[in-house]
Amino acid sequence: MARCVDVVGHGGVRLAAWEFTEGGDPAAEERPAVVLLHGLMGRAEHWASAARWLSRHYRVVALDQRGHGRSEKPGSWPLDRDVFVADVEAVIERLGLGRVALVGHAMGALIAWRLAARRPDLVRALVICDMRAAALGAVSQRELRGWLSSWPLPFPSRAAARRWFGEEDPSLDHPSPARGEFFAAVMAKRADGWRPVFSRRQMLAAREGFAHDAHWDELAGVSCPTLVIRGVDGVLGRAEAHEMVRVLPAGRYADIPDAGHLAHLERPHEWRAIVEPFLTETAPRRSAKR
The missing domain is CATH 3.40.50.1820 (Alpha/Beta hydrolase fold, catalytic domain)
Structure with missing residues (x-):
């Protein structure tokens, strides 16, 4: 518990x-x-x-x-x-x-x-x-920014989020059930559908604090x-x-x-x-x- x-x-x-x-x-x-x-x-x-x-x-x-x-x-x-x-x-x-x-x-x-x-x-x-x-570098930050912008929000269901992150995301080399579960767990239901519990803008800013060093x-x-x-x-x-x-x-x-x-x-x-x-x-x- x-x-x-x-x-x-x-x-x-x-x-x-x-x-x-x-x-x-x-x-x-x-x-x-x-x-x-x-x-x-x-x-x-x-x-x-x-x-x-x-x-x-x-x-x-x-x-x-x-x-x-x-x-x-x-x-x-x-x-x-x-x-x-x-x-x-x-x-x-x-x-x-x-x-x-x-x-x-x-x-x-x-x-x-x-x-x-x-x-x-x-x-x-x-x-x-x-x-x-x-250092992860500026290129990795640009790549992350582009990927975050590619999310097809809002998702119609948690299962749809699980499927997109685990199977349908174009950035995937192969299906990843664990990745699908990871992101499904950070989705919450809003008035228009399922969205992340965090701010993508804040996540990018948080990573900015350590990515360049x-x-x-x-x-x-x-x-x-x-x-x-x-x-x-x-x-x-x-x-x-x-x-x-x-x-x-x-x-x-x-x-x-x-x-x-x-x-x-x-x-x-x-x-x-x-x-x-x-x-x-x-x-x-x-x-x-x-």
């Missing part, structure tokens, strides 16, 4: 943090914490499957980042990467999570490693899922054990991933065949087989009872 906890983030923005507990276990707050951070245009709900098995051993919190999911979407607020980092910092401190393991996908991974570099006292381990450390120096400042995972067909290339691991003081690498950018959704069992032992290894040791 999951319950939504409102947390005040940077600048007073209301954030929706979702706590997952196995069977409503009251002892969950005593367990080491894992914080799950979705990528651009995602939402905490995308981590539900992973949260179910994680919650057997950890206190699991997944955050709807500002502008996403059920978190506040004010018309005017800072969109630079620092505010997203400050939001996660606020969630960890205000929920009393202690030193956490951060698991981030795409933009969520960048936010996670920036926080790990800035506040090593808050982060004990880090999992980076398919996020590049090199490289992030190698920040990565080098992460001292905790860090696992870099890539889907073999994702956006993070093998050579760059290995360079990220080399730059990280305590980095290690894993990849998932037959998976792309959404490897944790496309191949959840393979993803779990990689992440679970890493989190077990880096979890704090319990004191032996006398």
Whole structure:
């Protein structure tokens, strides 16, 4: 089960943090914490499957980042990467999570490693899922802007959205049911049909805050054990991933065949087989009872 906890983030923005507990276990707050951070245009709900098995051993919190999911979407607020980092910092401190393991996908991974570099006292381990450390560049921003403009909004139903993103989108090389499910989950019914719960303009602006910079120096400042995972067909290339691991003081690498950018959704069992032992290894040791 999951319950939504409102947390005040940077600048007073209301954030929706979702706590997952196995069977409503009251002892969950005593367990080491894992914080799950979705990528651009995602939402905490995308981590539900992973949260179910994680919650057997950890206190699991997944955050709807500002502008996403059920978190506040004010018309005017800072969109630079620092505010997203400050939001996660606020969630960890205000929920009393202690030193956490951060698991981030795409933009969520960048936010996670920036926080790990800035506040090593808050982060004990880090999992980076398919996020590049090199600059994405102006071309990628133009491509994203064009793709966002191509969406045939409004969709007549959630199923139509699922079908377009998973099968009919001309930018697809092949059908992707996981991609269809990803975007179907971020659609909400409006008066004229189904539209995204976020502002596409704000998503583009949020990405502008990190797309033009490289992030190698920040990565080098992460001292905790860090696992870099890539889907073999994702956006993070093998050579760059290995360079990220080399730059990280305590980095290690894993990849998932037959998976792309959404490897944790496309191949959840393979993803779990990689992440679970890493989190077990880096979890704090319990004191032996006398």
